[in-house]
Amino acid sequence: MNSNANPLSAKLTKLLSSSLDDPKLRTSLTALSDFYTVNAVNSRHNLRGDIERRGTEVNYEFLRELEKVNLQFLELEEEMSSMNSLCQEMQDRLNFANDKTITLLEQTDALREQSNLCAVRQTILEAFLDRFTLSESEITILCSTAMDVTPAFFDALEHLEKIHADCNALLITEHQRAGLEIMDSMRTYRSISYDKLHRWMQTECRTMSRPDGMMEVREVTKKAIQALKQDDQFFRAILEELVHVRRNAIFRAFNEALTQGGPGGTPRPIEIHAHDPLRYIGDMLAWLHQTVASEREFLESLLNSSERRSRDRGQAEIKLPKASPLRLVESEQSDADIINALLDKNLEGTSRPLRSRVEQVLVSQANAITAFKISNLIKFYSSTIERAIGPEAALSKTLHELSEASMQVFFDAVGKQSADLLRRPESPGPDLGPPPAMKETVSQLKEIMKSFDTSFVQVDEGNQDFAPILSAVIDPVFQMCEIGATQRNAFDRAIYMMNCLHYVQSALVYPFTKHKVEVLEKQVQEYVDTVVDELHIVLLKQSGISTLIHAMETKEEQTPLSKVPQMDAAAVSSVLTRLDRFLGTVDLDLASWLSKIVSSRLAKEISRQNVKMFVDAYRRLCVAIEDPKNQYENPSSILVRSADDVQMVLVVD
The missing domain is CATH 1.20.1050 (Glutathione S-transferase Yfyf (Class Pi); Chain A, domain 2)
Structure with missing residues (x-):
């Protein structure tokens, strides 16, 4: 029977070909296991009906739940309608109130705009006053003589300077009158505050009289110096006061170091070593060198110089005429220039006592070596100090002049010795x-x-x-x-x-x-x-060939050498037969003649040159004898030794 015609067979074939790994099949079986608990024949026959009945029950349950939701939506619709009515009522009331208060709102807006404008004007006025006026406390700090100079003073002074500078901006606007009035008032405060600062700094300068130059400078003092730089007149006056104090202090300290020594006698007075010229002058110069270094450190600290690490020496120097007050060439100077000028003036007083003492030593100095060592010592310190304070400083010039004077003493002593030798x-x-x-x-x-x-x-x-x-x-x-x-x-x-x-x-x-x-x-x-030339003449004479060489070099060109008197073959052969005896003793003769030469190198060089010159002369003689023009019949019988033989015997390089 055909399997396709049998429904049962077809169904079984379909079931058998189904895959148990199908996710939908597995899900269905899992759901079926929830209500299909007994695997009986009757249950299997009623399986379809059970499934359909169960589906119907689920649908009824779903409808019941939807009905509840529908009721809730109806309630929500009623509440929304109620709220809509309330909102419409409120809108109507608001529209009514708005119509009643529109005038009030317009007045309120106008007042608000006026308030904002006033606030802006107040802010601008406060900013203007803050920028262009001093507070009462700042005026008191700047102008009151009862108040000391403190960091607050410089804050107020900085504010004043800023106001003064900002007034320039007002002068190019329509507020020129305000700018001029403010500038006048600030100029008054500025004059009073700088006068106060100047007087305070004068008092401060008088405390800087310690000779070692290593006083600790207060920050307020540094700020005072920087502030006074803004006024050339006050700044020059303070520098003059500082120079007066420091110059006297250094001069006094130098004299004390010379005559009294340090505290308690340590170190000992420099003049105690006056019997030793080198130590005496060296101690004075060392003291000055140390003072230059310490004074520079003090001045750099005082001026709060940013050029302590990199000194700018390219700008114009401050000119400090010896008999005139401190003068600035330009309104703005580098700190390095100011420091160099101050160093020059502060150390100026040491030049005279240094010069007088060194010159006393030089006058009594007759030893050339000591004079030279003194000159060398002064020159070293002169170059060192000159790099620190500049070549135009008074101390630098003094040291340079003393160096030249000491060198002149040296040359005078050497000249005296030389004159004695020549006499x-x-x-x-x-x-x-x-x-x-x-x-x-x-x-x-x-x-x-x-x-x-x-x-x-x-x-x-x-x-x-x-x-x-x-x-x-x-x-x-x-x-x-x-x-x-x-x-x-x-x-x-x-x-x-x-x-x-x-x-x-x-x-x-x-x-x-x-x-x-x-x-x-x-x-x-x-x-x-x-020596070589003189010895060469001697060697030619001792060898006997000097007459032959002389005849060869002085004969007329057309005359054969053999026709020259005493230059015939027999005479030449007689002279050359004595050559072997000369060659055997020439080394000893040379050593004897050159034994008084101190340098063995020179002696060997002279010996080598003489041997070479002799061989060259003999070679020229051999060439002349062998030359057919000179008409010697049998030259080989005349020449006992060839030039190469002589060279080999004398071992010439």
Whole structure:
């Protein structure tokens, strides 16, 4: 039977092909399990009816619930209708009230606008008064002599200055009259307040008389100085007062350091070391150097200088004529310029006692080395202090003049020594070595160079500064040596001067003597050339070929060398047969002649040059003998040794 014709078979096939993983099927089975509890035949037959009955019950229940909702909506509709009626009634009342009060509302709006306008005007007036007027308390702080200068004073003064500056804005508006009136009143208050500040600062300056310059400056004092900068007249007056106090204090402290020493005698008075010129002058200069540093720190603190870390020295300086009050070149100056000017005036009083004491030491000083050390010491402190206070300061000029004076004392002492040497020149000794006077002078020069090397002078400056010193010390000694050696022959005189130059040259080991070493090296080379030339003549004579060389160099060009008298083959051969004996002793002869040269390097150089010159001369002679123009029949029989043989024997590089 065909399975498609059997409904049961088709249904079973459909059921069997259904997937149990279908979510809808699983949900249906879960819902069915809620009311289908008994798996009986009768239950399965009535399954469709049960499901339909249950669906009907659910629909009835849903209708009952909707009926409740409908009743609630009806109640809500009634309440909304009631509220709508109330709202309409209230709207009607509001419209009625609005019609009755519209005039009142218009009056209220007008009054509100007038109130707002008054409030704006009041705000503007208060701002104007705050900006362009001083309060009663500020006027009292600024003008009352009974009130001290406090930070509140500077707050009020700053407000006054701001008002004064803001009045310029009023002068370019239609409120010019108000601006002028306010400016006049502020000018009056300003004059009174600056006069009060000036008088207070004068009193404050009188308390700054401690000599060490390290007083702690109060913040209120710094502010007073900054405020007075706004008025050139008051600022100049205060600086003049400050200079008067500080100059007297430093001058007094310097005299006390010289004659009394520190508190309780420590440190001891500087003048107790007057017997030691270097320490005496060094202590005075060290005191001044320390005072310059401490005074600068004090002034920078007083002026509250922002240039303590980066000093601007490019602006115009403050000119402080010695006999005139402090004057500012421009209305606005950098703090660095002001400080430099104040340092100059404050330290000015130390110049005279320093000068008198240093000059007393120099007058009694005859030792060149001590004079040079003093000059070096003064020059070092002069350059150091000059960088701190400027080259135009009175103390800087004094130190510069003392440095030149001490250097002049040095040159005078050296000149006296040089004159003594030239009056009694020493003759060369048997060894042709440097004379005792030169050794003593070089010993003195070494001490001078050592002092100069430790003086912190830059190398570039040293080359320039030390050159005249070097020349002043050693040039007269060389001149003395030349005068003393005039009676010697050229050979001995050249060796003597070479030894003297080398002795001095070997002592010049500092960078600042480099130029002089080069000059001496050229002079040494000139004497080396002289020794070489003189010794070359001797070697040619001892070897016997000097006559041959002379004949070769002086004959007429057209004349064959063999035709020159005593230059025939036999005569030449006779001379050259003695060459071997000369070559065997030439090394010893050279060592003997050059034994008095102090420098082994120079001796070797002279020996090498002489050997080379001799070989070159002999080579020229060989070439001339072998030249057919000179008509020697058998040159090889004449030349006992070739030039290469002679060079090999003498070992020439």
